[in-house]
Amino acid sequence: MGISKTTDVLREMELFARVDDRQIRAVAMMGEELSFRDGERLFEQGDEGDAAYVVISGAVEVIVRVDDGERSVATLGQGEIFGEIAVLCDRPRTSAIAAKGSLVVFRLDRPVILNMLREFPDVALQMIRILGRRLELTTQRLARAAA
Amino acid sequence: MDSKFLSFVWRYSKREQIFILILTVVSFPFVYLSLEIPKIIINEAIDGSDFPKVVLGFEFEQIPYLILLCFAFLAMVVAINGIKWLLNVSVGMTGERMLRRLRYMLFERVMRFRVARFRTTKPGEVIQSMLGEIEPLGGFIGEVVSTPAFQGGLLCVYMVFIFMQHVWLGLAAVALYPLQAFIIPKLQKRVIQLNRERAQNTRFLAETVSESVGNAGEIRTNATARWHMAQLSHRLHTNTLIRMSLFKRKFTIKFINNFMNQLTPFFLYLLGGYLVIRGRLDFGALVAVLAAYKDLAAPWKEVLAWYQRWTDFNSRYTFVIENFIGDDVLDEDYLQPPARARARLEAPLTMTSVDGGPGSGGLGVRHLEVAAGETVAVLGGENGARESFLRLASGLDVAASGSVSLGGTSLADATLPQVGESLAYVGTEPGMVNDTLRVNLLYGLLRRVPDLAGQTGRDAEQLLQEAQRTGNLAADPEGDWIDYEAAGVDGAAALEERLVDVIGRVGLGHSTLARALETRLTPEEAERWTPALMQARSALNDGWPAEEREDLLERWEPERFNSNATLLENVLFGLPVSGGKDIAGYAELDSVRAVLGEVGARPVLEAIGLDIAREFASLVEAVGETSSVLDGFAAYPRARILAAAELTALAVDKTPDAMKSDQRAMLLSLAAVYVDQRDRLDVLGPARIERVLACREKARRMLAEREDFVAFDEERVSPAETVAENIVNAKRRFDRRAAWRKLDERLEQAIRTAGLRGELMSLGLDAPVGAGGSALSSVDRRRTGLARALMKRPSLIVLDGVAAGPGTEDVTLRATVRELLPDAIILLAAADGAVAAEADRVLVIGDDGGVVEEEPRGPERVAGGGRA
Numbered sequence A: 001m002g003i004s005k006t007t008d009v010l011r012e013m014e015l016f017a018r019v020d021d022r023q024i025r026a027v028a029m030m031g032e033e034l035s036f037r038d039g040e041r042l043f044e045q046g047d048e049g050d051a052a053y054v055v056i057s058g059a060v061e062v063i064v065r066v067d068d069g070e071r072s073v074a075t076l077g078q079g080e081i082f083g084e085i086a087v088l089c090d091r092p093r094t095s096a097i098a099a100k101g102s103l104v105v106f107r108l109d110r111p112v113i114l115n116m117l118r119e120f121p122d123v124a125l126q127m128i129r130i131l132g133r134r135l136e137l138t139t140q141r142l143a144r145a146a147a
Numbered sequence B: 001m002d003s004k005f006l007s008f009v010w011r012y013s014k015r016e017q018i019f020i021l022i023l024t025v026v027s028f029p030f031v032y033l034s035l036e037i038p039k040i041i042i043n044e045a046i047d048g049s050d051f052p053k054v055v056l057g058f059e060f061e062q063i064p065y066l067i068l069l070c071f072a073f074l075a076m077v078v079a080i081n082g083i084k085w086l087l088n089v090s091v092g093m094t095g096e097r098m099l100r101r102l103r104y105m106l107f108e109r110v111m112r113f114r115v116a117r118f119r120t121t122k123p124g125e126v127i128q129s130m131l132g133e134i135e136p137l138g139g140f141i142g143e144v145v146s147t148p149a150f151q152g153g154l155l156c157v158y159m160v161f162i163f164m165q166h167v168w169l170g171l172a173a174v175a176l177y178p179l180q181a182f183i184i185p186k187l188q189k190r191v192i193q194l195n196r197e198r199a200q201n202t203r204f205l206a207e208t209v210s211e212s213v214g215n216a217g218e219i220r221t222n223a224t225a226r227w228h229m230a231q232l233s234h235r236l237h238t239n240t241l242i243r244m245s246l247f248k249r250k251f252t253i254k255f256i257n258n259f260m261n262q263l264t265p266f267f268l269y270l271l272g273g274y275l276v277i278r279g280r281l282d283f284g285a286l287v288a289v290l291a292a293y294k295d296l297a298a299p300w301k302e303v304l305a306w307y308q309r310w311t312d313f314n315s316r317y318t319f320v321i322e323n324f325i326g327d328d329v330l331d332e333d334y335l336q337p338p339a340r341a342r343a344r345l346e347a348p349l350t351m352t353s354v355d356g357g358p359g360s361g362g363l364g365v366r367h368l369e370v371a372a373g374e375t376v377a378v379l380g381g382e383n384g385a386r387e388s389f390l391r392l393a394s395g396l397d398v399a400a401s402g403s404v405s406l407g408g409t410s411l412a413d414a415t416l417p418q419v420g421e422s423l424a425y426v427g428t429e430p431g432m433v434n435d436t437l438r439v440n441l442l443y444g445l446l447r448r449v450p451d452l453a454g455q456t457g458r459d460a461e462q463l464l465q466e467a468q469r470t471g472n473l474a475a476d477p478e479g480d481w482i483d484y485e486a487a488g489v490d491g492a493a494a495l496e497e498r499l500v501d502v503i504g505r506v507g508l509g510h511s512t513l514a515r516a517l518e519t520r521l522t523p524e525e526a527e528r529w530t531p532a533l534m535q536a537r538s539a540l541n542d543g544w545p546a547e548e549r550e551d552l553l554e555r556w557e558p559e560r561f562n563s564n565a566t567l568l569e570n571v572l573f574g575l576p577v578s579g580g581k582d583i584a585g586y587a588e589l590d591s592v593r594a595v596l597g598e599v600g601a602r603p604v605l606e607a608i609g610l611d612i613a614r615e616f617a618s619l620v621e622a623v624g625e626t627s628s629v630l631d632g633f634a635a636y637p638r639a640r641i642l643a644a645a646e647l648t649a650l651a652v653d654k655t656p657d658a659m660k661s662d663q664r665a666m667l668l669s670l671a672a673v674y675v676d677q678r679d680r681l682d683v684l685g686p687a688r689i690e691r692v693l694a695c696r697e698k699a700r701r702m703l704a705e706r707e708d709f710v711a712f713d714e715e716r717v718s719p720a721e722t723v724a725e726n727i728v729n730a731k732r733r734f735d736r737r738a739a740w741r742k743l744d745e746r747l748e749q750a751i752r753t754a755g756l757r758g759e760l761m762s763l764g765l766d767a768p769v770g771a772g773g774s775a776l777s778s779v780d781r782r783r784t785g786l787a788r789a790l791m792k793r794p795s796l797i798v799l800d801g802v803a804a805g806p807g808t809e810d811v812t813l814r815a816t817v818r819e820l821l822p823d824a825i826i827l828l829a830a831a832d833g834a835v836a837a838e839a840d841r842v843l844v845i846g847d848d849g850g851v852v853e854e855e856p857r858g859p860e861r862v863a864g865g866g867r868a
Helices: A003-011 A021-030 A084-089 A110-119 A121-146 B005-046 B062-111 B115-120 B123-133 B135-141 B146-165 B167-174 B177-214 B216-222 B225-277 B283-324 B385-393 B416-422 B437-441 B458-469 B492-505 B509-517 B523-541 B546-552 B567-572 B583-587 B590-598 B602-623 B638-650 B661-672 B686-703 B723-728 B734-753 B757-765 B778-791 B808-820
Strands: A032-036 A041-043 A051-066 A069-076 A096-109 B053-055 B058-060 B349-355 B364-370 B375-380 B401-406 B423-426 B553-555 B574-576 B709-711 B730-732 B796-799 B825-829 B841-845 B851-855 B858-861
Touching: A003 A021, A003 A051, A003 A096, A021 A096, A021 A110, A021 B602, A032 B734, A051 A084, A051 A110, A084 A110, A084 A121, A096 A110, A110 A121, B005 B062, B005 B146, B005 B283, B053 B062, B058 B062, B062 B123, B062 B135, B062 B146, B062 B283, B062 B458, B123 B135, B123 B177, B123 B283, B135 B283, B146 B167, B146 B283, B167 B225, B167 B283, B177 B216, B177 B225, B177 B283, B216 B225, B225 B283, B349 B385, B364 B851, B375 B385, B385 B796, B385 B825, B385 B841, B416 B423, B423 B778, B437 B492, B437 B757, B437 B778, B492 B509, B492 B757, B492 B778, B492 B808, B509 B723, B509 B734, B509 B757, B523 B723, B523 B734, B546 B553, B546 B734, B567 B574, B567 B583, B567 B590, B567 B602, B567 B661, B567 B686, B574 B686, B583 B590, B583 B661, B590 B602, B590 B686, B602 B638, B602 B661, B602 B686, B638 B661, B686 B709, B723 B734, B730 B734, B734 B757, B778 B796, B778 B808, B796 B808, B808 B825
Parallel strands: B375 B825, B375 B841, B423 B796, B796 B825
Antiparallel strands: A032 A096, A041 A096, A051 A069, A051 A096, B053 B058, B349 B364, B349 B401, B553 B730, B574 B709, B841 B851, B851 B858
16 A cells, blocks of 8 residues: 555544545555454554554554453444554553554654644644543543532 | 964974974075075166176076076075975874874873763763864964064065165165054953863864764654753854954954055155156165065964964863863873882772762661671662772772772782782673673783884874873784783783673673674685684584474575575675675675666666555555654665655656666565565566566576676675575575574584584674674663673672672672682672571671661661761
8 A cells, every 4th residue: 555545544533634635645645554464463552662653554452461461441442543642651551452453554653743743743743632622531431420 | 282272383393393394494594585686686687787787607698697696596496485385294193293293192191081070071072172173283383483483584574675775765665564463462361261161162162063963863762862952152253253253253353454554555655756756766676675675464364363263262271171180180100100109909998988979869887897708798778878889899989088909918008900800890781892792801901012113014103102292101003902911811822812701791692603603704815714613614514304494494496596695696696706795785786686687687676666666656645755664674764765666756657667767676686685584575476487487597607607796506605695695695594583593592502513603702702792782782881880890800890780689690790700700799789688698798888978887686777977
């Protein structure tokens, strides 16, 4: 798959909603495309957060450790991003990620992401919005749980 | 070392100077005759009448006499120039040898500096002193005697000649010399002073540059580039001011010299003309005097210039030497002591009434004794006392007072061979020499001086002869320097075995093997390695299921496009054996370009190159020319991307056919290094791939018989590829990068199976480490330092910041050190109390620098004199 396919996927993402096509194509040039077989781990819980990923085709499982082993807590599909929090906050991975079937992802290393946020302020702004919204959702959930 | 320039010159070059002097004296009669003969030609052969003339019993009429005299004159000219040639060569060689001797002597003195002196010695200044400042001395040393002798002699000859013609003319010719001899030294004095100031400022300048380059990281992180530039600018300004003053003085001297030299002919014309008119001097004599005076001016100028250089270089020599003398330069015996002072020092380590002195964090040790085989952990002393303690114990520093000794020999008095053999200090930033990893690992054993005396061959003989003539060490730098006895082995093979074992134990084995796998062999080596690497290739593929292999690698198949390889490789289906160091380099070779032209690949590659250029133009437009995004392409440096973008702007709507040849060459280069799976620029459609494969078919036929290309389906090692690529003989799949580790494991297994590990380790050991070990990671540099210390088996080893942590890796390293050095004293700067608890003894250095030994029975004071 080339950058055109990656560009198509990125264009559909909320993160790049306010970014023009030329810049999205530039972002597509900044990362690399990796493929994984069913069940292969992209990273483990506790690993250093050195990159973020976007699913180009296929799906991944989000796996967390529990007392009696591991549990799959979510599935992410095409156009979904993961691993970005660990990169931005310089924290270890909070979960493991495994390929669910045949998988192709777009990988952006930490320096590349930091560059991207510097080069494209619209992407940075959009990322702040998304993270803000996630925080708001979490707050609401906590409020509901407390009530 | 001679403190006076003249005594240095005379001591080491008197034979040469005497030879030069003899040559000079020999030339004088010829010079005199070359002046006399023209006079005879004019007065006797041309203007004479009394023919025939008798010369050596033969009679000569006027014309033959003229011819005889002219040939005699020619013979004089040839003789004089021949002597001058010999003189110049002797002067040059003498100067060069003396310069070599002086530089070597200065460097030898640097090697004898006490370690403490290095703290205040600035490398930039030493380099400037040894290289720049004394460079002009070389040219001058050879002429110290010859110039005053030759030019002064010439001057005397000319003067005698003029005086012989007429005393008054002689007096007129030299009338102004006393005045010049009085004024010039006065003016020269200030020039010498300015020269010293200039040299001092140049040293500062060199140090400023050296400091700025050495602190590149700090400059970047603190954004102090402009501050450093201002510092340099200030030095340059000072330099300019000094140079301006120098110019003024120098040209004033020159003006006075020139003026006085040209004033003399005034007297000659006036007085000479008067004497000829009055008939008291013949015309020929006046012409000869004028000719002689013309020649007289040149040696006089030379003598004056020599005097100026003499005073300048005397001062320069003293100025340089001052930098290399002092009480902290150890005796010559320190480097090459007599046999009795070479005995290896053994435990115990004893410290008595030690005071670290200024800058040691107040370190004080009343009494401490450490026996052989003891491990002593040192804690605390973060204010510098711990570092001082460890440096004193390893002989790197000398205590301000008190005694530090090993086996009863004070480390302050120990000779270099004793320190080198008995002590080892392993810090976090070990010094590295710009050589191979092997040399860096065996650095602690480079103590046996390979003598040149027994060697034959012209180069060796010349090397030896020149070393002896210049007082240099007569050793072969490329010879075998290893002290096998110190390493505890009986020869090179056993040493290699031990080296591989040690680097494996300290965790350097894996990276050394990896370095070997990334090495490119020379065409000669490739031939030698072919059977072994082909064996490893078979071992890799044997029993490896095709499905697993295809998952990680894309094999070379003649009829299939390899999307993980460059386009150049895809067209050629092979690579040349020499001429480049990477694909971009190979693409520039004439032989490769010729093949691409002949198989018709240029049009398709240029078209692909144009599409790549357009992609880059679009990227530059999106992110700007200064964006760091442009640094993220493996095969395309920023400059290449910007040039490609510029090309598309210049050649809008043009096809490659309509472009200039250099533009087409650039398109070809862009395409040659393109890897579809890695670069993903969507510039390859099925039609283009088909055209590439068609070209490949022609290329394969064309290159089948050629030895200067290695095809990918040949059972031959390609020097264009790394060792690993040659074994794998396929392209790693870029999209499976996350799984490459599996391939590396299989590769290492195949290497073991083929019995190649030892040879590859040797290859990895021969890989260069770069300046300051820049090709190694900081972890590998530390491990190299540790392995170096272990290889020489010291009696005492200091581990300062290395193998000091609580992690399993460090625990293993500490166990390895003890296992390899069972009788050595280990002094460990422990990271914390838990690590220290593993040691036999624990020393705690307090904030006041006092050293306390902690034992199970409770704290027991061993040092510090009241400092709790």
